[in-house]
Amino acid sequence: MLMATNLKSLTLRIIITAIALIFVLDFFFKAKLIQDTAFSLQRFVIPIGGFALGLGGITMGLYYARRIMRKDKFWQYDIAGVLSMLFMGLLGFLEASPQPILQWYTYNIVTPIEQAIWSALAFYLASASIRALRAKSVETALLLAGAIFVMIGNAPVGPALWPASADIARWFMDVPNMAEARGINLIVAFGTFLLAARVFLGRERTILG
Amino acid sequence: MGLIQKILSDRRIIFPIIFCLVGYPLIYPIGLPLDVSPDTRAVYRAIGSLPAGSVIVQTNDVIFASWGELGDVAKVLFRYELSRNLKVILIEFGQSAQGTTLAEIFLSQIQIPADKKYGVDYVNLGFIPGEEGALAAWAKDIHQVSIKDARGTPISQLPIMQNVKTIKDIAFWMSVNVYGGILPEMYLRQIQLIYKTPMACATIGVMYPTIKPFVSSGQLIGLMNSQRGAAEFEFLSGILGLAAATMDSQSLVHLFVIAVTLIGNVMFVASKYGGKKQ
Numbered sequence: 042m043l044m045a046t047n048l049k050s051l052t053l054r055i056i057i058t059a060i061a062l063i064f065v066l067d068f069f070f071k072a073k074l075i076q077d078t079a080f081s082l083q084r085f086v087i088p089i090g091g092f093a094l095g096l097g098g099i100t101m102g103l104y105y106a107r108r109i110m111r112k113d114k115f116w117q118y119d120i121a122g123v124l125s126m127l128f129m130g131l132l133g134f135l136e137a138s139p140q141p142i143l144q145w146y147t148y149n150i151v152t153p154i155e156q157a158i159w160s161a162l163a164f165y166l167a168s169a170s171i172r173a174l175r176a177k178s179v180e181t182a183l184l185l186a187g188a189i190f191v192m193i194g195n196a197p198v199g200p201a202l203w204p205a206s207a208d209i210a211r212w213f214m215d216v217p218n219m220a221e222a223r224g225i226n227l228i229v230a231f232g233t234f235l236l237a238a239r240v241f242l243g244r245e246r247t248i249l250g
Numbered sequence: 251m252g253l254i255q256k257i258l259s260d261r262r263i264i265f266p267i268i269f270c271l272v273g274y275p276l277i278y279p280i281g282l283p284l285d286v287s288p289d290t291r292a293v294y295r296a297i298g299s300l301p302a303g304s305v306i307v308q309t310n311d312v313i314f315a316s317w318g319e320l321g322d323v324a325k326v327l328f329r330y331e332l333s334r335n336l337k338v339i340l341i342e343f344g345q346s347a348q349g350t351t352l353a354e355i356f357l358s359q360i361q362i363p364a365d366k367k368y369g370v371d372y373v374n375l376g377f378i379p380g381e382e383g384a385l386a387a388w389a390k391d392i393h394q395v396s397i398k399d400a401r402g403t404p405i406s407q408l409p410i411m412q413n414v415k416t417i418k419d420i421a422f423w424m425s426v427n428v429y430g431g432i433l434p435e436m437y438l439r440q441i442q443l444i445y446k447t448p449m450a451c452a453t454i455g456v457m458y459p460t461i462k463p464f465v466s467s468g469q470l471i472g473l474m475n476s477q478r479g480a481a482e483f484e485f486l487s488g489i490l491g492l493a494a495a496t497m498d499s500q501s502l503v504h505l506f507v508i509a510v511t512l513i514g515n516v517m518f519v520a521s522k523y524g525g526k527k528q
Contacts (some may be wrong), residue, residue, distance in 0.1 A: 083386045084384075086381075087380040091379045144351065171258065174515070174516070177518075186513070
């Protein structure tokens with residue numbers, strides 16, 4: 042039993058490493074066989090991505106079905122959610138292009154609801170920044186100064202009121218923000234590379250399940 | 251002083267004020283000045299300098315919630331591209347498939363010149379699932395990956411796609427996306443880095459700082475900052491839209507937040523030192 046599990050794990054590791062190597066070779070070399078193989082594998086990702094969306098829908102449906110059957114808290118809302126999902130799904134399948142009902146439902150019901158929730162963030166962000174930005178120490182004073190400069194520079198009217206504010210805000214974006222982003226991106230890239238190396242060497246087995 | 255500080259940090263007072271500052275200028279526009287950022291100007295110049303007949307990809311990687319910020323961006327860009335006689339391919343590589351529906355909706359809403367025809371001057375290729383792998387395959391052979399457009403027509407029957415076989419046939423890549431650094435990085439890795447296709451981006455306000463470093467590094471030609479970017483582009487291109495009308499609201503709310511934050515801090519510092527003296 043243990044031997045069979047090890048063999049399965051080894052086979053999976055070899056397959057993963059071989060596929061990854063094809064993409065690495067495809068990037069560096071222009072051999073037709075490698076390019077064609079990489080292209081076929083890349084195309085293979087598309088139906089997988091499509092199925093992943095379908096799987097997400099099924100998982101969500103099952104989750105809410107269970108909640109409804111157990112009559113969990115606010116289960117009535119779940120019924121509305123499941124019905125909406127089924128309605129949209131069926132419209133997507135059955136309605137012929139250009140899908141006027143789906144478009145009407147999307148633009149006049151779904152989009153305004155989501156935008157209303159999204160817009161509420163503006164109130165919370167404004168309120169939070171007013172209450173949280175307090176110069177309690179040197180560090181918070183620096184943060185406050187940076188936030189004020191960036192806010193003035195980013196306000197559409199800001200540079201008209203104070204011409205230098207746009208340059209100051211741009212400096213914050215181009216220098217400290219750039220330095221921080223580069224640092225994070227480099228760390229992520231090295232981390233990804235090391236993770237890949239660990240997978241290839243069989244040190245990292247969590248992806249095998 | 252404590253009472254004023256309490257008032258300034260009370261949501262029951264702040265929320266109605268913000269509501270009024272957002273709502274009033276939408277009904278009675280003030281006409282506050284708008285500064286055009288160099289990043290938006292760079293996008294405008296880059297698209298404007300493309301020769302007539304060039305093919306441009308405009309991705310619509312958005313979700314319904316973000317349409318308030320990015321809808322006007324997508325519309326003004328599309329209208330400007332058509333006005334420059336460019337061939338526009340709308341497509342979505344994001345994670346939701348919502349951008350394809352929204353693209354179809356905005357195509358039915360905006361005024362498209364009578365001489366511009368679907369399938370000849372512009373096309374919506376729809377949603378391509380599979381993210382990075384799918385994008386890499388699409389760049390190599392478009393016709394093998396995008397078999398049909400969003401309306402179900404085989405792309406081999408569309409005149410616009412006759413001379414567009416790989417990414418090398420595309421002159422410019424304009425990414426309108428809500429996903430912050432994730433998608434632009436993917437486009438930079440798979441398109442700009444390998445094929446050197448010029449690229450620019452438009453995103454929502456909170457994601458702007460995550461993409462801005464790629465402009466500073468020269469990988470992205472320009473970057474449009476949500477609704478403000480759309481307003482700037484409307485101003486530059488002379489194409490009238492709704493984005494510019496919302497700038498008064500944005501300016502007033504920004505100024506209110508700055509003013510209240512400063513007042514709150516002055517009072518905080520005053521009370522701190524005042525307390526020490528006593």
